[in-house]
Amino acid sequence: MPEHSYLMILSLAFGGGMLHALDADHIVTITSLAGDKHNFRHSLQYCTRWALGHGSVLLFFGAAMFFLGMMIPAELSHFAEILVGVVLVLIGARIVIDVVRARAHLHFHQHDHLLPHAHWHQHHPVKVHVDASHQHQHKAVLIGMLHGVAGSAPLLALLPISRLHDPMSGMAYLLVFGIGTLASMLFFGGILGKSMSWLHCYSQRTIKATRLVIGLGAIVFGAIWIQVSI
Numbered sequence: 001m002p003e004h005s006y007l008m009i010l011s012l013a014f015g016g017g018m019l020h021a022l023d024a025d026h027i028v029t030i031t032s033l034a035g036d037k038h039n040f041r042h043s044l045q046y047c048t049r050w051a052l053g054h055g056s057v058l059l060f061f062g063a064a065m066f067f068l069g070m071m072i073p074a075e076l077s078h079f080a081e082i083l084v085g086v087v088l089v090l091i092g093a094r095i096v097i098d099v100v101r102a103r104a105h106l107h108f109h110q111h112d113h114l115l116p117h118a119h120w121h122q123h124h125p126v127k128v129h130v131d132a133s134h135q136h137q138h139k140a141v142l143i144g145m146l147h148g149v150a151g152s153a154p155l156l157a158l159l160p161i162s163r164l165h166d167p168m169s170g171m172a173y174l175l176v177f178g179i180g181t182l183a184s185m186l187f188f189g190g191i192l193g194k195s196m197s198w199l200h201c202y203s204q205r206t207i208k209a210t211r212l213v214i215g216l217g218a219i220v221f222g223a224i225w226i227q228v229s230i
Contacts, residue, residue, distance in 0.1 A: 006169070009169070009173060010172065010173065010176045013173045013174070013176040013177040013180065014176050014177070014179065014180035014183075015180060016177055016180065017176070017177040017178060017179065017180025017181040017182075017183075017184065018180040018181065018183060018184040019184075020177075020180075020181055020184075021051070021180070021181040021182075021184035021185045021188070022184060022188070024221070025084055025088070025147065025221075025225060026050075026147060026185075027188065028088060028217065028218055028221045028222075029050075029084075029087070029088060029091070029143055029147070029218075030046060030047055030050060030140075030185065030188065030189065030192070031192060031214055031218075032088065032091045032092060032095060032214055032215070032217075032218040033046050033050075033091065033139065033140055033143070034046040034047060034189055034192055034193065034196075039193065039196075039197065040190070040193035040194055040197050041193070042193070043189045043190070043192050043193030043196065044186060044189050044190060044193060045140075046140045046189065047140075047182075047185040047186055047188065047189030048182065048185070048186065048189075049138075049140040049141045049144065050140045050141070050143060050144035050147075050185060051144060051178065051181050051182035051185045051186075052141060052144065052182075053140065053141035053142060053143065053144025053145040053146075053147075053148065054144035054145065054147050054148040054178070054181060055144075055148070055174075055175075055177075055178025055179075055181060055182070056145065056148070057144075057145045057148030057149055058148050058174050058177065058178060059171065059174050059175070059178070061148075061149075062170060062171060062174040063171065065170075066167040066170050066171070067167065072149060076149060077149055077150055078229070080146055080147075080149040080150035081150040081225075081229040082226055082229045082230060083146060083150070084146060084147060084150050084222075084225060084229075085222045085223065085224075085225035085226035085227075085229060086222065086226065087143060087146065087222070088218045088219070088221055088222030088225060089218070089219050089222035089223060089226070090222075091215075091218050091222075092214075092215045092216065092217070092218030092219035092220075092221075092222060093215070093219060094215075095211055095212075095214060095215030095218065096212060096215035096216060096219070098211075099208055099211050099212045099215065196210075
């Protein structure tokens with residue numbers, strides 16, 4: 001294969017990966033996962049782990065196609081599509097429940113002989129001491145793998161490499177596709193992380209309302225996704 005044609009194919013893979021990362025279901029899922037935290041570093045970690053899970057599945061199926069002659073079963077891809085919507089509904093429901101359980105009220109008190117004044121006070125439910133962030137990052141990997149099986153990934157990644165007769169060229173295509181997906185996700189995750197950090201510093205009530213909107217949005221989008229996929 002001429003060198004310029006090979007570079008063109010890899011450029012197509014990188015661009016396709018970047019566009020694929022911005023699919024609506026990907027954006028809503030990452031926003032629901034990473035937007036639940038108010039930390040720039042955590043946002044990038046979620047996006048990275050999602051992209052790694054997504055890319056690993058494509059590499060696995062790509063290797064199976066080249067070396068074993070196998071393709072992603074249509075039934076499996078269809079089931080994964082429906083499961084994507086279910087996961088979105090569950091993530092959104094968890095966010096909404098967490099926001100509702102963190103009840104806020106005005107607490108009046110006074111210091112010494114000063115006039116009484118009020119503060120917003122929140123009651124958070126008692127939680128078992130586990131590393132929830134670590135657990136959610138594992139979820140990001142699993143959800144990324146799920147997205148790798150469902151949606152347009154087989155069309156954008158696996159179908160083009162089916163035209164490549166060299167297995168190494170095909171695997172290189174998938175690898176660069178995954179790098180493009182990671183780059184796009186990190187860019188989006190950086191913007192999301194900075195925005196949530198700014199909102200968290202600006203107003204607790206604003207961040208609570210934002211999380212509620214994200215949760216409700218994930219539920220509605222997930223329900224629509226299920227209905228369309230069935």
